[in-house]
Amino acid sequence: MITRRSALKSAALASAGLFISTSLTRALAQAAAPSGPHKLPELGYAFEALEPFIDRQTMEIHHGKHHAAYVGNLNRALADYPDLQKLSAEELIANLDKVPEKIRTAVRNNAGGHANHSLFWKSLKKDADPLDSGPLQEALGELFGDKETGEKMFFDKAMGVFGSGWVWISVDKDKKLILESTPNQDSPLMAGRKPLFGLDVWEHAYYLKYQNRRADYVKAVVSLVNWPFLNERFEKLTA
Amino acid sequence: MAHELPALPYAKEALEPHIDALTMEIHHGRHHKAYVDNLNKAIAGNAALEAKSLEALISDLASVPDAIRGPVRNNGGGHWNHSFFWTLMGPNRGGTPTGDLAAAINAAFGSFDEFKAKFEAAGIGRFGSGWAWLVVQNGALAIVSTPNQDNPLMGKAVSGVEGKAILGVDVWEHAYYLKYQNKRADYLKAFWNVVDWNTVSALFAAAK
Numbered sequence: 001m002i003t004r005r006s007a008l009k010s011a012a013l014a015s016a017g018l019f020i021s022t023s024l025t026r027a028l029a030q031a032a033a034p035s036g037p038h039k040l041p042e043l044g045y046a047f048e049a050l051e052p053f054i055d056r057q058t059m060e061i062h063h064g065k066h067h068a069a070y071v072g073n074l075n076r077a078l079a080d081y082p083d084l085q086k087l088s089a090e091e092l093i094a095n096l097d098k099v100p101e102k103i104r105t106a107v108r109n110n111a112g113g114h115a116n117h118s119l120f121w122k123s124l125k126k127d128a129d130p131l132d133s134g135p136l137q138e139a140l141g142e143l144f145g146d147k148e149t150g151e152k153m154f155f156d157k158a159m160g161v162f163g164s165g166w167v168w169i170s171v172d173k174d175k176k177l178i179l180e181s182t183p184n185q186d187s188p189l190m191a192g193r194k195p196l197f198g199l200d201v202w203e204h205a206y207y208l209k210y211q212n213r214r215a216d217y218v219k220a221v222v223s224l225v226n227w228p229f230l231n232e233r234f235e236k237l238t239a
Numbered sequence: 240m241a242h243e244l245p246a247l248p249y250a251k252e253a254l255e256p257h258i259d260a261l262t263m264e265i266h267h268g269r270h271h272k273a274y275v276d277n278l279n280k281a282i283a284g285n286a287a288l289e290a291k292s293l294e295a296l297i298s299d300l301a302s303v304p305d306a307i308r309g310p311v312r313n314n315g316g317g318h319w320n321h322s323f324f325w326t327l328m329g330p331n332r333g334g335t336p337t338g339d340l341a342a343a344i345n346a347a348f349g350s351f352d353e354f355k356a357k358f359e360a361a362g363i364g365r366f367g368s369g370w371a372w373l374v375v376q377n378g379a380l381a382i383v384s385t386p387n388q389d390n391p392l393m394g395k396a397v398s399g400v401e402g403k404a405i406l407g408v409d410v411w412e413h414a415y416y417l418k419y420q421n422k423r424a425d426y427l428k429a430f431w432n433v434v435d436w437n438t439v440s441a442l443f444a445a446a447k
Contacts, residue, residue, distance in 0.1 A: 105366075162309075
């Protein structure tokens with residue numbers, strides 16, 4: 001039970017409020033994940049890169065513990081299914097009907113959690129360039145009208161998620177954008193749509209800094225959208 | 240009469256170190272209060288619903304108009320669940336159940352330790368937000384869990400479970416995140432130190 005012990009050790013350090021270096025946190029997170037095809041991706045930036053909107057400790061735990069746990073649990077669920085091990089998290093959740101019933105819920109929750117968080121990290125950036133023109137801006141205009149209305153609609157959707165879940169801007173089969181939300185770690189991929197941008201509204205995404213004030217968190221994250229990344233992603237999803 | 244936030248039956252720091260004062264303050268004063276306020280908002284202007292007790296309201300959601308059924312379910316459930324939860328805990332509690340309740344726990348689960356393990360597993364296994372419950376079903380004990388603010392009072396058709404709740408634990412992240420972060424299992428273990436078994440025994444006696 002090295003895995004469990006590593007997790008407990010890392011938890012004990014964190015709750016003691018001791019300073020933990022980035023590399024140690026990462027090493028502990030990876031030690032907590034059993035071996036398997038799925039790996040915790042690098043965050044791609046420093047834990048403190050999104051301060052003050054999203055605090056360092058939240059990013060450390062969100063990435064190094066929550067996301068790592070989804071990866072570990074996904075690998076564990078797939079341990080006896082070599083054929084399924086060849087599929088990406090996105091392929092798994094887009095084809096849950098092909099996953100044996102015995103592990104379907106575990107795959108839904110954990111491949112969902114893995115895919116959702118992997119996209120989330122890439123979608124955030126401080127001081128990213130704004131979206132000035134192009135197909136994504138036109139598609140957003142079609143969905144929302146102006147920017148102000150869009151932010152209001154997105155905000156309302158995020159506030160309307162009761163319990164744990166995500167709010168999404170996704171691409172439907174006609175390559176049109178839609179605004180939707182999902183419970184828990186469900187993904188638009190489970191309904192045949194492609195997620196362009198997802199906002200995590202599980203309490204773990206904001207509780208250390210914002211507690212019950214989800215509204216403040218949602219407003220803060222709207223200023224962190226990595227528009228150049230989404231622009232490129234939209235082109236790929238609609239190609 | 241409008242629904243009201245009940246006072247906590249003890250000081251917000253009374254459950255330290257198992258549940259910290261800040262968590263209690265926000266959990267009761269913000270989260271629970273929001274459920275009460277949003278419930279009142281949802282039923283405002285509907286005299287028939289406003290006249291109902293909280294229990295009557297959430298145990299007959301079918302009679303609530305479609306347009307407000309979701310808010311009544313979520314906020315009525317949130318109000319009931321939290322009001323119940325506060326009364327199940329207290330300072331210097333914990334220990335083990337005695338008498339009829341202890342016998343029923345042994346009969347249903349083998350031992351108190353096995354019961355605790357199964358109850359913790361139900362809390363850990365609830366993916367996302369929700370509650371784990373110990374319920375009385377036809378005189379016998381069972382462990383169930385519900386998503387979000389659903390509860391056994393709502394009945395099987397709504398919440399997927401039934402029975403009379405005699406113990407419940409909140410496993411929304413807001414119940415433990417400030418102190419335990421991702422370690423829900425540690426929170427559930429700590430919960431045993433604050434459970435008021437006298438209250439649970441009295442609920443059991445009334446329910447069976």
